Amino acid sequence: MVCGGGGVGKTTVAASLGIAATQFRKRVLVVTIDPSKRLAEAFGFTQAALDTGGEPLKLSEDVKRKLGVAEGAELSVGILNPKYVLDQILDQVLTEEQRDRLKRTTLYSQMSQMVYGLQEYTAYEWVTRLLKEGAYDFIVLDTPPAAHAKDFFNVPEKVKHLMESRVFQIFMPKKKSWARAIVGQKIGQALSFTWLEKLLGSKVYNESRTFFEVFAVMRGRILERCEWLARFFTQSEVAVLAVGTPESSAQFELEGVTDFLKQKKIPLQGVILNQVERIPPPSEAKLEGQGLPPELEAKLKRFRENQLQRAERAFQIVERCRRRYATEGGADFLTLPMSYASEGFDILRENADRITQA
């Protein structure tokens, strides 16, 4: 599992990790969510494949060669489509009548975006299914973007909390009907819900009711899955990697996620610092004798000093992280340089080589 804050190049790192893994495993899968167009193109995906995406796709021989995938190994890439996964779950759990009623609602199309934690939950459901099917012997899960990197680990708890809300009990099928549920409750509730219906209008009110009724049916399964997920992270087959950059808000996120893991007793396998500026050796800083006008040479010197300061600041942060996570924390530690390659292929291959060597 690869986690990290926004903008740290998490997806690129996850993909590189998958490529590197083909050196050791034969059937590798990278699961990602909302990849950039460029990355999808690097994998050879068309826009049509992205739009209708469902199951993971095997990369073509041509793409594999360009990415430096090991001879004889297979690399598949799965792009999560929350709605596709949700539809599959609904197909398993609901009766045809319930399913049709839910799918007719306007809210349904937006549901995976609108219900907090549902997108992350579908990622888990999907990965769980792929694991069970046993078609892969190494899976890299690129965690979905969230306000905070640590949110992802909190999803089982959040979804559980939502599912345990008593509102579902009000709509539980055993109560048989909405009317009877009201009769069984206090008058205040009946009055409140009547007001709510008046305020919202019957369409949205009924849609929301359908939503709760349907989820009440799925509740048992989701709760069971959440229990399982809470234990998932601590299994020996699962390794958590945190990705950051030397940039200050990325450091804030990295500290947040690693502290959170420690608190939840989830082992941290490794930390990868991405986009680290290289520090030039002093020999390269020499400019004398290049025939530049003195004014330009002075400007270049100042510019260089600023660059050097940046690189040194990054170096200090790298060393601080190395101490904190590797020396004291016992996790693996790796830095990946700021990449100047413009081709998606090159960045992925270069990173994969570094990961393999490490």
Place this chain on the structure above:
Amino acid sequence: MNENSSTRPLVSDLKRINLMTGKGGVGKTTLAATLARASAAKGKRTLLAEIEDESGWDSQLARGFGFKHFGVEPQTVLKNLDGLRLSAFVGQEKFLNSFLKVSALTRMILNHQGVKWFLDGAPAFREMGHFFHLLLQLRKKEYETIILDLPATGHFVGLARLPGLLLKMIPFGPIAEGLKEGQRYIYDSDQTAAWVITLPQMLPVSESIELKNALQSENIPVAGFLLNRVPPNPFTEDEERMLEELSQKQSGEGSQLQVDLERLRRLHEARARLRAEGLPIWAAPEVFQPLEELDFAERVVRRD
């Protein structure tokens, strides 16, 4: 160029309502805080708002002003500057109140545990609460500048789509009126500006162009790109050309001069691609300190 301190600072071009948008990690929060400070320093009554974090972690924005979170009522954080956390529950309550006029009744309805669970769990009701909480601030003419630090890209496009989606389901009644009123504010380019924040790198630029298109297709007036973390460039065009020539003469792969020039090349490329979108660009210099240690006087966002 960014070195030229005579170009216009962004603070003079802020609209009354400013939506700070962008992908995660581009510096939205830092820039929202910077602009809010600059606006308040000009003597304008300013509100800096963010949407509550559902998972309850500390707010990075509020931390920059020495708080764990902003309050759900505007709270003074600096002279002329108030901070506010938009809360779903507060938005729902206040809106219901304005409609029912009898607060005892509102309280009874909202405090009913079943209804609470309903509003908390049903899709879109949270977002509707945030929307209405914001609307109440937009209505009041108390603030000359409102700056809203929005969550990362995907979610915001969803949020922008929300009023239209809900209006399809609730075409009449007080909620519909509220949604339409909110839309009138947000779609009005005289009052509202969405700023798309990005970095001078290839991928963030592509993503910011996609975001700009998505916002425009939702009728949100995008006022410009804010190019963040712009490296200092002391060279004239001629000088850069001279350095390019020199770098080509130097053989060594990945020499320092090539690395120097590469950053500038990426900056020029980012500018050119953003310019092609036909919107103004504003530049903010690169800084290294975390928000709470920033020297805000040094950090002016200027017309590029």
